[in-house]
Amino acid sequence: MNQGNTEEERHETLRSLLGAWSLGACPPREAAELERHLRTCPECAEEAARLREAAGWLSLDEPLDQPCSLRQQVLDWCLARRPAELPVPAWGMPYTAETAKLDALLRDLGPEEWQEVAELPWHGGTEQLRPAEVLGRLTAVDGFLALALGLPDPVPAAKGAPAPAERRVPPQDAAVPAPPAAPRVPPQGGRYAEVTARTARLLADQAGLTPQSVRCRWRQQTHDLVRSAALAPQGNTPVDFGYAVLPLRDAFVDRALECFVHGEDVARAVAYPYDPPAPQHLRQMVELVVRLLPRALAGLRGARPEHAGAPGAPAGVGTGGRRLRLVVDGPAAGEWLVPLDGAEAGPPGGEPVASMVLDGLELCQLAAAHRDPDRLPVGEHGDRAAIRAVLHALPLLSRP
């Protein structure tokens, strides 16, 4: 390749190889040619020695793994010594921890791992996304919180239609826990249309970016969100997701759960381990899922009347709604009485018709449609149909 070159050009060409050569990254022929040159060129030989020596320090042991729990330990240690004047509200903690955990996973991804495809199931199907696209999706949905907090929308406006007008779809069946008089499940395309459209626009917008830039955008937004949340510690601001409206404090817990679930989806795709949420955070997620459960049950009654417990009409009309005792074990242990019937059945009360016991993490995974409701290990007692209804309603809380 150097035929016809002057000696000076040859020197420069070979010299540019010195870094690669020091890393053992030259093909044998080029390496041999460079090594012959080094014997006659003191300038290159001196640089080669310096770079080789530096490269020798690269072959170090891997650093100790940074345990996930360390973050909380360190922050607690610091805050015990100097209490924060502007603390993060308790409802913001799961989101802070889960976004930090996902970011730590992403920090370790190599270029090939950014090309792996993660599977993200929800109750309407399974999406297949690369890690950067998963981040885009998280960023787009987190954008609803950004809007509620007065931060910029990460999603570019839709072409042709002004974005704010498009977002004025009334939050029909989602704003209030009580379902409308005639329970129904809107067509899925309709209900989730805005979420999927926003995600699609953001993915198109970030298509030209490197994975690290995508990670940077996502991370910056997560930091900005928590910072704004610290200024609104009541957490009452409504967040309109299009398919549901949640107060900010619930929206943050909801997003923490989503971040955990999809972080684990990414981890699975790249074969990395991924820790479950800390017990106190898992507990907040379980509480939210249990509170949203009546909405999901209403959706299930609309879509699949056979799951309503008693085919035809809700059982116990006139005598009040039925209740189910939900016992969660594991680190987020607790016990709840879940109303099974809609408001039309009257106020819930009386002996629970059934009891079920399941693990808190599994409950959250089921709510994310990451478990099969028919195969989940559940302790059951009492009305099996009611238990099955709860198990089949939970995945309806998932979305694209």
Next chain:
Amino acid sequence: MATQDHSPRWDAQLQRRLARGEETALGELYDRLAPMVHGLAGRILADQAAAAQLTREVFAYVWEHPEDFDPAQGSLRAWLGALTHRRAVERLRARRAAEPFPGRGTGAAEEEIRAVATAARMQYVVDSLPQPLRETIAVTYYDGRTYQETARLLGISEQAAKQRMRLGLELLATELAEERARQHGGEDGDDGR
């Protein structure tokens, strides 16, 4: 992220937020610099519990004394790196001094401490390289690729790949020379940076 790591403006803003007692600032500081602090502490002390303890102390120090950082003297990252390095080496010296047979020669023990400290320092420098340089070196060296394969993998020209490797190693070599000069400058010449 690499640019933000090195932005003096970000450092100064974060310092103000830490001084105001914003918990989110502490969290952001941790997220950005804990891998460096914990990694450096772990490499020097080679002990999980000791590294975690030192990480706690370093972050508590910054949280309690954010005013000690002087943006005019370098980045927050460099300051925290120097602080971690100094405290870890102190800890290592104390541990060695408490060992049952110190009589085998303090010279040898001191030599070992130096080697460990240099190795940790170099890894810290590798970790602090600008992201494109670090990535190019990592995928080449740790995965045993040729520069042509690396160029294809990263979607850059072969020329760019060669340049990045050379520049990255050049930065390491300079740091290595400085570290050695510092260590030979005096027994207690280790003032971090």
